[in-house]
Amino acid sequence: MSVLVYTESEEGKFKKTALEVASYAKGVADMLGTGVTAVTFNAGDTSELGKYGVSKVLKVNSDKLKKFNAKAYTDALKQAVEKEGSKVVVLSQSANAKYLAPLLAVQLEAGYASNVVALPESTDPLQVKRTAFTNKAFNFTNITTDVKIIGVSKNAFGLKESSAELSEEEFSPNLSDGDFSVEVVSVDKAADKVTIADAEIVVSGGRGMKGPENWGMLEELAETLGAATACSKPVSDMGWRPHSEHVGQTGKPVAANLYIAIGISGAIQHLAGVNASKTKVVINNDPEAPFFKAADYGIVGDAFEVVPKLTEKLKKFKSDNA
Amino acid sequence: MKILVCISHVPDTTSKINFTEGDTKFDTNGVQFVINPNDEFGLTRAMWFKEKQGATVDVVNVGGAETEPTLRKALAIGADSAIRVNTPATDGIYVAKQLAKVFKDGGYDLVIAGRESIDYNGGMVPGMLAGLVGANFVNTCIGLEIEGNEATVIREIDGGKETLRAALPLVIGTQKGIVEESDLRIPNMRGIMQARKKPMNVVEPIETNTNTEAVKFEKPEPRGDIKMIDPENLDELVDLLHNEAKVI
Ligand SMILES: Cc1cc2nc3c(=O)[nH]c(=O)nc-3n(C[C@H](O)[C@H](O)[C@H](O)COP(=O)(O)OP(=O)(O)OC[C@H]3O[C@@H](n4cnc5c(N)ncnc54)[C@H](O)[C@@H]3O)c2cc1C
Numbered sequence: 198m199s200v201l202v203y204t205e206s207e208e209g210k211f212k213k214t215a216l217e218v219a220s221y222a223k224g225v226a227d228m229l230g231t232g233v234t235a236v237t238f239n240a241g242d243t244s245e246l247g248k249y250g251v252s253k254v255l256k257v258n259s260d261k262l263k264k265f266n267a268k269a270y271t272d273a274l275k276q277a278v279e280k281e282g283s284k285v286v287v288l289s290q291s292a293n294a295k296y297l298a299p300l301l302a303v304q305l306e307a308g309y310a311s312n313v314v315a316l317p318e319s320t321d322p323l324q325v326k327r328t329a330f331t332n333k334a335f336n337f338t339n340i341t342t343d344v345k346i347i348g349v350s351k352n353a354f355g356l357k358e359s360s361a362e363l364s365e366e367e368f369s370p371n372l373s374d375g376d377f378s379v380e381v382v383s384v385d386k387a388a389d390k391v392t393i394a395d396a397e398i399v400v401s402g403g404r405g406m407k408g409p410e411n412w413g414m415l416e417e418l419a420e421t422l423g424a425a426t427a428c429s430k431p432v433s434d435m436g437w438r439p440h441s442e443h444v445g446q447t448g449k450p451v452a453a454n455l456y457i458a459i460g461i462s463g464a465i466q467h468l469a470g471v472n473a474s475k476t477k478v479v480i481n482n483d484p485e486a487p488f489f490k491a492a493d494y495g496i497v498g499d500a501f502e503v504v505p506k507l508t509e510k511l512k513k514f515k516s517d518n519a
Numbered sequence: 520m521k522i523l524v525c526i527s528h529v530p531d532t533t534s535k536i537n538f539t540e541g542d543t544k545f546d547t548n549g550v551q552f553v554i555n556p557n558d559e560f561g562l563t564r565a566m567w568f569k570e571k572q573g574a575t576v577d578v579v580n581v582g583g584a585e586t587e588p589t590l591r592k593a594l595a596i597g598a599d600s601a602i603r604v605n606t607p608a609t610d611g612i613y614v615a616k617q618l619a620k621v622f623k624d625g626g627y628d629l630v631i632a633g634r635e636s637i638d639y640n641g642g643m644v645p646g647m648l649a650g651l652v653g654a655n656f657v658n659t660c661i662g663l664e665i666e667g668n669e670a671t672v673i674r675e676i677d678g679g680k681e682t683l684r685a686a687l688p689l690v691i692g693t694q695k696g697i698v699e700e701s702d703l704r705i706p707n708m709r710g711i712m713q714a715r716k717k718p719m720n721v722v723e724p725i726e727t728n729t730n731t732e733a734v735k736f737e738k739p740e741p742r743g744d745i746k747m748i749d750p751e752n753l754d755e756l757v758d759l760l761h762n763e764a765k766v767i
Pocket residue numbers: 402403404405406428429430431432443444445446447448459460461462463464465466467470480481482483486498499500501532556
């Protein structure tokens with residue numbers, strides 16, 4: 198009956214979102230009076246999960262599952278849910294989790310609510326609060342099935358420590374050839390770059406940056422802050438930056454702790470995608486730019502002057518506080 | 520090759536989002552509806568297959584009669600025929616089950632859907648459809664080539680991309696990147712005239728369950744006032760980010 202949580206890892210290490218969904222699962226388990234079981238795939242040391250309320254880990258170790266494969270992971274998770282008799286499954290909203298969640302929902306005949314931002318409002322019926330209309334509204338949804346899947350938005354719940362006695366168990370799901378009917382041929386991932394999905398801080402540039410040759414200063418600012426770089430839609434449409442950096446309603450969603458928008462006007466479609474970020478800073482030379490109405494801190498000024506100066510100040514701050 | 524493109528009928532991205540009937544219904548008053556942007560990228564790729572490799576392209580929507588202008592627009596862009604399953608799109612599984620029926624009846628090789636619709640942002644219909652009919656599925660697809668019975672798909676992952684191979688039938692959830700913004704087509708007069716004559720097949724829904732129920736809506740709290748910082752005094756910003764916002 199435990200709450201089952203899919204805790205994602207990379208190169209054997211847990212992602213921050215894994216600890217966040219574990220914290221969330223613990224919150225749900227407390228409401229239901231049960232414990233939390235985590236499923237891990239080729240993770241190394243799992244003791245960290247104990248700090249966020251997980252009491253049992255089902256460790257899947259398999260060479261076949263080295264690369265994420267949605268169908269095979271779905272099958273493994275389904276078997277874990279059945280083994281534990283879980284009624285609630287919690288997962289993140291990473292690209293991989295969003296990929297497998299609907300497949301898992303079909304397998305388990307479970308109702309699935311995505312983009313959930315808070316602990317359930319009630320458990321009977323199970324009602325969750327989720328974002329809709331790309332962050333322009335919230336929507337309260339009842340999940341009416343026996344087994345329920347909750348996809349938790351990044352950074353919405355945060356990390357909550359609560360130590361639990363952790364037990365581990367090897368778990369070997371039965372996988373069939375059919376599970377690998379979609380074959381992963383190659384993975385192309387920049388190893389050293391902070392991704393928008395994982396970043397705590399995002400530095401984003403718009404058309405006001407005038408051209409791709411000016412991105413050096415944004416990259417330097419981002420590097421100083423350990424941030425990911427992002428951009429507005431026209432910037433990616435013009436090929437100044439790759440599509441993968443396009444954020445907004447039709448691009449990636451951003452839910453960072455700090456979002457710094459530089460030379461971005463703040464069109465409604467842009468704001469919709471980034472306003473789940475906690476703190477927003479706007480640097481724009483036009484005091485009438487709409488983004489100033491949607492931000493926490495604003496600087497009216499020329500990005501080409503402000504950004505290098507800000508980077509210097511932050512470098513000094515970092516070295517003073519190191 | 521037979522392609523089915525799922526078309527979600529959504530409020531234009533500039534719409535003001537309001538609710539009626541005690542915050543239980545989306546207020547469509549004065550709202551302009553469009554093809555869901557993610558679906559439009561997919562439809563454009565489907566047109567490429569039609570023109571370059573030979574394919575028929577049907578578009579489908581699960582929804583009431585009010586969605587027909589959106590389907591007509593897809594026909595004007597170049598789809599061959601439209602199917603409307605005559606029922607409100609109640610929840611993800613309900614829509615996926617209606618689409619599964621259309622998929623089986625039509626014998627499609629490829630289904631292209633947007634990775635999510637910009638209204639409910641469920642992000643589940645394409646995957647559920649694939650799961651229901653036992654087709655292969657790739658989400659956040661940003662590249663698709665098909666040769667014979669085999670597809671090579673590029674999927675966007677967090678921080679990079681991945682190349683996958685899968686046999687047809689295949690369902691993809693797609694987004695910008697599968698084609699460029701500049702590839703999108705604005706229907707011309709000829710397309711609009713032709714679209715009027717293309718089939719709009721209205722089919723009745725199958726009886727099936729829902730798994731979730733949208734109970735009510737809420738608008739976000741209005742945010743507090745912005746603090747303006749003098750560009751000559753960036754120390755203040757650093758201080759505020761550290762001590763007030765606590766984000767650095
Ligand atoms: C269907 C649809 C979907 C869309 N989806 C998205 C989306 O997902 N994401 C997105 O971003 N957009 C999206 N858009 C586009 C959106 O409407 C805007 O056009 C876009 O966000 C504007 O990008 P921008 O702010 O970079 O450019 P602009 O609006 O041109 O703004 C540039 C800003 O830079 C400022 N500036 C200029 N020079 C300087 C300087 N030296 N220093 C400081 N500031 C300077 C200007 O004052 C201006 O405010 C979408 C549009 C449509 C129709």
